[in-house]
Amino acid sequence: MQDTNSALRDFKDQSPQLGERVYIDPASVVIGDVVLGDDCSVWPMTVIRGDMHRIRIGARTSVQDGSVLHITHASDFNPAGFPLTIGEDVTIGHKAILHGCTLGSRILVGMGAIVMDGAVVDDEVIIAAGAVVTPGKHLESGYVYAGNPAKALRPLKDKERAFFPYTAGNYVKLKDQFLAEACL
Numbered sequence: 001m002q003d004t005n006s007a008l009r010d011f012k013d014q015s016p017q018l019g020e021r022v023y024i025d026p027a028s029v030v031i032g033d034v035v036l037g038d039d040c041s042v043w044p045m046t047v048i049r050g051d052m053h054r055i056r057i058g059a060r061t062s063v064q065d066g067s068v069l070h071i072t073h074a075s076d077f078n079p080a081g082f083p084l085t086i087g088e089d090v091t092i093g094h095k096a097i098l099h100g101c102t103l104g105s106r107i108l109v110g111m112g113a114i115v116m117d118g119a120v121v122d123d124e125v126i127i128a129a130g131a132v133v134t135p136g137k138h139l140e141s142g143y144v145y146a147g148n149p150a151k152a153l154r155p156l157k158d159k160e161r162a163f164f165p166y167t168a169g170n171y172v173k174l175k176d177q178f179l180a181e182a183c184l
Helices: 158-184
Strands: 029-036 047-057 067-068 082-084 098-099 107-109 124-125 141-148 151-155
Touching: 067 082, 067 141, 082 098
Parallel strands: 029 047, 047 067, 047 082, 067 098, 107 124, 124 141
Antiparallel strands: 141 151
């Protein structure tokens, strides 16, 4: 019998797979067909639910408190469904919702943002806090997107591009501190 108090849960013979040095807060849950790359962090009250399709999250990606990551299941309405795929060095802000979408690398998803089914976000994009990326939308690289529905607000500044590796690295350092505390 599976320990239902664990943050990691199997579903239909699928177990979450973790890269090296991954931190998953015990107050979060990761279910089913989920792969987390090296140095990822999953913070309190986050739900990552790979129960009816796969979720793949690249290295050094941080999923902040209260976020919900899910998929779109296959059905007569959408025969292939949509997995959830997230690249490397992505910072997902508090209470974001990512559902059956594809995100590239070096992305900042603002707090409370929603990215919906079939949306594709290229590398090096900022999605502003509270933005709603509607189903099937394509966000091109190099812009800040804001609003509901999300629209290109302006091109990224050089300082913002430099922020992507900084914030990813900052959360790697923080999760390392949490892992070290857990070992004491």
